[in-house]
Amino acid sequence: MSAATLNADGDAPKFLGSKRLAALKNSPETKKVVPLALIFFCILFNYTILRDTKDVLVVTAPKSGAEIIPFLKTYVNLPGAIAFTVLYSSLSNRFSQPQVFRGVITTFLGFFAAFAWFLYPNIGTLHPHALADAAAKVLPGSFQAPIAIIRNWTFSLFYLAAELWGSVVASLLFWGFANSVVSVKEAKKYYPLFGLFANIALVFSGQFVRIVSKLRVGAADPAAAWGLSLKLLMGGVVASGGVLLGAYEYMQRCVVTDPRCVDQSTLKKSKTKTKMSMRDSAKYLAQSKYIRNLATLVIGYGMAINIVEVTWKANLKARFPDPAAYSAFMGAFSSTTGGVTLFMMLAGQQILKRFGWGVAAAVTPVTLLATGCVFFSLILKPGLWAPLAGALGTTPLMLAVLVGAAQNIATKSTKYALFDPCKEMAYIPLGPEEKTKGKAAVDVIGNPLGKSGGSFIQQFMIFGFGSLAASTPYLAAVLGIVIFAWIRSVS
Numbered sequence: 167m168s169a170a171t172l173n174a175d176g177d178a179p180k181f182l183g184s185k186r187l188a189a190l191k192n193s194p195e196t197k198k199v200v201p202l203a204l205i206f207f208c209i210l211f212n213y214t215i216l217r218d219t220k221d222v223l224v225v226t227a228p229k230s231g232a233e234i235i236p237f238l239k240t241y242v243n244l245p246g247a248i249a250f251t252v253l254y255s256s257l258s259n260r261f262s263q264p265q266v267f268r269g270v271i272t273t274f275l276g277f278f279a280a281f282a283w284f285l286y287p288n289i290g291t292l293h294p295h296a297l298a299d300a301a302a303k304v305l306p307g308s309f310q311a312p313i314a315i316i317r318n319w320t321f322s323l324f325y326l327a328a329e330l331w332g333s334v335v336a337s338l339l340f341w342g343f344a345n346s347v348v349s350v351k352e353a354k355k356y357y358p359l360f361g362l363f364a365n366i367a368l369v370f371s372g373q374f375v376r377i378v379s380k381l382r383v384g385a386a387d388p389a390a391a392w393g394l395s396l397k398l399l400m401g402g403v404v405a406s407g408g409v410l411l412g413a414y415e416y417m418q419r420c421v422v423t424d425p426r427c428v429d430q431s432t433l434k435k436s437k438t439k440t441k442m443s444m445r446d447s448a449k450y451l452a453q454s455k456y457i458r459n460l461a462t463l464v465i466g467y468g469m470a471i472n473i474v475e476v477t478w479k480a481n482l483k484a485r486f487p488d489p490a491a492y493s494a495f496m497g498a499f500s501s502t503t504g505g506v507t508l509f510m511m512l513a514g515q516q517i518l519k520r521f522g523w524g525v526a527a528a529v530t531p532v533t534l535l536a537t538g539c540v541f542f543s544l545i546l547k548p549g550l551w552a553p554l555a556g557a558l559g560t561t562p563l564m565l566a567v568l569v570g571a572a573q574n575i576a577t578k579s580t581k582y583a584l585f586d587p588c589k590e591m592a593y594i595p596l597g598p599e600e601k602t603k604g605k606a607a608v609d610v611i612g613n614p615l616g617k618s619g620g621s622f623i624q625q626f627m628i629f630g631f632g633s634l635a636a637s638t639p640y641l642a643a644v645l646g647i648v649i650f651a652w653i654r655s656v657s
Contacts, residue, residue: 198421199356201413202344206360207367208410209336212403214371216278216328219399223321228295229302230314230321237311238325240618246326247615250334263346264418267339268411274335275407277327282400285320286393292320341590342605343414347422353594357587359515374402457604459655460592463527464608466652467585468616470534471577473623473645474541477638478570481545485567506575510583517584524656527588530580531652537573538649542642544569 224234257266285292298317302310315322348356378398518526544551548562555565593605623644627637 195352195356198347198352198417201417201421202348202356203360203363204413205410205417206340207363208406208413209331209340210363210367211371211374211406212410213332213336214367215375215399215403216331218375219396220321220325220328224314224318224325227314227318227321228293229298229310230318234311234314237315238322239329240622241312242315242322242326243329244615244618246330247333250330254334254338263343264414267343267414270339271335271407271411271414274327274331275404278324278400278403281320281324281327282397285324286396289318289320293318338605341593345590345593347417348594353587353591355515357590359511360587375399378402454604456592456596457608460589460604461608462651462655463585463589465616465619466531466648466655467581469620469623469648470531470645470652472617472620473641473648474534474538474570474573474577477545477641478541478567478574481563481566481570485563507579507582510579514583514587518587523588523591526584527656528653530577530585531649531656533580534573534577535646535649535653537569537576538642538645541566541569541573542638542645545638546642 221235224230224238227234254266254270257269261269295317298313301313301316305313344357345353378395514526517529544562544566548566551562551565555562558565560568596604623641627640631637631640
């Protein structure tokens with residue numbers, strides 16, 4: 167059949183699919199999901215740019231290095247997350263959700279613009295190098311990393327803001343808004359698909375960073391070239407943030423007010439304010455088993471993945487001591503992770519539909535436990551795996567590296583495809599107090615606390631047993647306990 171037919175007068179063609187397209191365009195679900203997906207795309211686009219930029223700044227800063235990162239995560243990010251949670255709780259009591267959303271996003275974008283156009287061009291004046299050098303002469307060598315945080319304080323502040331963008335904007339604000347306008351039935355259908363937009367955003371932002379980075383190649387003045395690149399990168403962040411705010415305003419004016427898109431009675435309940443002090447709120451949330459289980463989910467993942475990744479990367483470095491070889495392996499690892507994640511995104515919807523929330527939420531910890539047993543047995547008992555490694559034409563160390571890579575790929579892909587959507591769905595039935603303050607406490611504090619907790623455990627064991635290798639059996643035991651508590655919180 168022809169794709170078009172003539173009208174009654176025999177002249178103007180009408181496409182048979184036009185009515186379907188119009189119906190799809192004007193459907194309540196499309197009207198709601200498309201701008202939500204665009205908002206999520208912009209948030210993740212910015213997240214990738216900020217993540218790559220913050221690492222370059224702090225690692226390549228004067229008299230700094232990669233060893234500064236654990237100190238930043240523990241002594242800067244965690245206090246910053248706690249401080250923001252207190253602030254967010256206060257703002258939620260005083261202002262509406264749209265006002266808080268606009269205010270927080272605008273503040274972040276303003277800081278990133280100010281950093282590129284004001285703070286960075288004046289770091290020579292702003293950074294206290296003389297004071298830091300004097301402190302370095304007096305204090306032991308182990309204090310070099312904390313001194314570097316103070317020496318390059320604007321970079322440390324940027325690192326904190328970039329980290330908070332991921333936990334605050336991506337996790338707290340976006341999902342908090344999405345949960346207020348999306349029903350449980352719709353969430354099961356669409357939340358796993360948001361991960362597809364996340365992967366697309368990562369591709370676009372990665373290419374943008376790559377193109378901008380080429381401007382520094384062969385530059386006569388590398389510092390000036392990096393300053394220009396920084397302005398372009400932050401310009402991209404601000405532009406993407408403008409699109410984000412535009413899509414949000416569209417939803418506030420055209421979607422939130424449409425009874426076909428959003429249940430107005432549910433929305434009215436979500437806007438009801440329950441004003442409580444921070445102390446009363448903490449006491450209230452501590453009494454909620456439901457919130458405690460959600461916190462256990464987030465903290466459990468943060469601790470488990472931190473323990474696993476550090477141990478795996480230690481063995482990866484032993485196998486690939488050459489930086490070029492290490493980088494080549496990580497490139498292949500990242501590509502494989504992206505492909506597997508894309509597959510899991512497509513499969514996640516069917517898993518949720520067929521097996522329900524409980525099974526879907528348990529996939530990530532069970533996957534981590536199963537692969538973790540094999541991984542740690544390869545490290546602790548390499549002799550048991552020597553015959554298999556020989557048959558495969560490799561060594562137990564290389565086999566451990568490959569299994570560790572498979573473990574990380576499987577864990578991260580199931581996390582993005584199932585763990586994150588399931589966690590967000592769990593907030594939908596909650597009341598306004600638990601949904602706002604509970605989510606802030608769980609998301610903003612829980613993730614840094616989990617990572618910091620894993621770091622503290624590792625530091626304690628390394629100091630106690632002398633090395634990471636000597637600590638491995640005990641780290642394996644801790645990992646098992648953490649995953650057990652994680653699985654129990656799901657049931």
